[in-house]
Amino acid sequence: MWLIMKVFLLQILAFLLFGGDIYCQASTRRLTFVVKEASYTRLCSTKNILTVNGQFPGPTIYAKKGETIIVDVYNKGKENITIHWHGVSMPRYPWTDGPDDWTRNTVHGAIIVYPKNGTKYPFPKPNAEIPIILGQWWKSDANVVRDEALATGADPNASDSLLINGQPGDLFPCSKSAIVQYRGYYTPSSPLSLPYLPTYNDTNASVQVHGRPPKLSRCGTSLQCPIEPSTKLIYTVEYQTPKNGTEVRVLEYNSTVEIVFQGTNLIAGTHHPMHLHGYSFYVVGWGFGNLIKIRTHCTTIWWISLQSTISVPTKGWATIRFEASNPGVWFMHCHVERHQTWGMDTAFIVKMVNTQKLKCCLRHLTCHHVEATKN
Numbered sequence: 001m002w003l004i005m006k007v008f009l010l011q012i013l014a015f016l017l018f019g020g021d022i023y024c025q026a027s028t029r030r031l032t033f034v035v036k037e038a039s040y041t042r043l044c045s046t047k048n049i050l051t052v053n054g055q056f057p058g059p060t061i062y063a064k065k066g067e068t069i070i071v072d073v074y075n076k077g078k079e080n081i082t083i084h085w086h087g088v089s090m091p092r093y094p095w096t097d098g099p100d101d102w103t104r105n106t107v108h109g110a111i112i113v114y115p116k117n118g119t120k121y122p123f124p125k126p127n128a129e130i131p132i133i134l135g136q137w138w139k140s141d142a143n144v145v146r147d148e149a150l151a152t153g154a155d156p157n158a159s160d161s162l163l164i165n166g167q168p169g170d171l172f173p174c175s176k177s178a179i180v181q182y183r184g185y186y187t188p189s190s191p192l193s194l195p196y197l198p199t200y201n202d203t204n205a206s207v208q209v210h211g212r213p214p215k216l217s218r219c220g221t222s223l224q225c226p227i228e229p230s231t232k233l234i235y236t237v238e239y240q241t242p243k244n245g246t247e248v249r250v251l252e253y254n255s256t257v258e259i260v261f262q263g264t265n266l267i268a269g270t271h272h273p274m275h276l277h278g279y280s281f282y283v284v285g286w287g288f289g290n291l292i293k294i295r296t297h298c299t300t301i302w303w304i305s306l307q308s309t310i311s312v313p314t315k316g317w318a319t320i321r322f323e324a325s326n327p328g329v330w331f332m333h334c335h336v337e338r339h340q341t342w343g344m345d346t347a348f349i350v351k352m353v354n355t356q357k358l359k360c361c362l363r364h365l366t367c368h369h370v371e372a373t374k375n
Helices: 002-024 142-152 205-210 337-341
Strands: 028-042 045-052 061-064 068-075 111-114 134-137 161-164 231-237 249-251 255-263 272-276 282-288 309-312 316-324 328-334 345-350
Touching: 061 068, 255 272, 255 309, 272 316, 282 309, 309 316, 328 337
Parallel strands: 028 068, 061 111, 231 255, 249 345
Antiparallel strands: 028 045, 134 161, 255 316, 272 309, 272 328, 282 316, 328 345
């Protein structure tokens, strides 16, 4: 009996020593997202909106570098949805980078990736971390706002409120008049001097304040920025009426692509947030006026992190560079929805390797609400 108990205790000890370590080092986690309608009240009115697990904004995903996250998404809403992941690489899976038909009224959440155990942050470790998620709120149904814009040809109605972490700003009843009683001599108050802040589209603000954007530490990171581009593309960002059917570009697999966005509109110009699906890229240069020549080596841009959206400044330019290593058809567009409806978008076709075909696992899905017209 004592021998059996001894063997049993040794098995428990072995599990605690080795099995517990395997559990702590687990590299795969599974999450469940249930998309469903829920009632929310903002701006003194209540309406049903899509939520993830009943939360608005949606839940935040926390992970460490190298972990595998499996997310099971169940749609219990009334319409089809797409889940679009920013900053997450999904190579050879182009149908996951969903269209942005609903980006004006999204169910959004954050993804936070921590360094591996034993590695350093690529920047000074913060004392605290608070995700700040910016959003918008319409009192009307988002579908009504969209349909009105399509019917009139005008811009969609502006949102009734901007949200920070799902909440509008505090409202206070204010008045310039007041009943006050003073003792002694009354000295009229002077208006407060407010600091001058950059405008919302001042893309040069960080350079003006700091002299250059902040650097990232090289510790625990590796830079794989393409050195010399093999394909150079120049896109003018303007409001001229383009020809129907913007041509797509066919890119060779593993070619290095450099794109120059040149803002040329002189009347009512604005910035353009250009977003590329399927890739993250390096910003190798930007400025104001017309680009004459750019001579940038990767050693001068080691402080820049990968990103998927670049704001082309008003009457200025921006240059990005990436390696076309993800086969498929990838959309590139301005994230101002009105500009996109005017045709400020295109697509890249990245060739396969050795005529290899991608196997799509979504054969059971069908397309709805698609109308074709013949001119």
